[in-house]
Structures are given as C-alpha cells and as structure tokens.
Amino acid sequence: MRLHHAVPGSLPRVVPAGGGRLGKYVFPAGTQVPPQAWTFQRDPAVFADPLKYVDLF
16 A cells, blocks of 8 residues: 555645645645655655565554
C-alpha cells in the first residue's frame, strides 16, 4: 500500500485554519495542497531503500 495505494489521483487536501508549515514552506489557511504519494513514498531521505517492499505482518 505504501508504493501502490488503492486510491488513484492525488486527493487534494485543504490547509486548516491557522495555516501550516512543511519544512521551509509556509501554506496559508484554505490553500489546496495535492500530496504526491509517488514522490513522498520514494524519498531515500526517509526510506533507506524506497523501492524495496517491506512486509510488516
């Protein structure tokens, strides 16, 4: 599910009241943000071997 999620598309989210920060980026409240699962789930800074399947069960 991490590499190939069941829901197609980016499923945009809206930044809640008060705004938000992601790293050095600041997002005002009400901004629509489309998270890109393909990019996030393959970041070698987060996952040592991002294309390796890991069985958690």
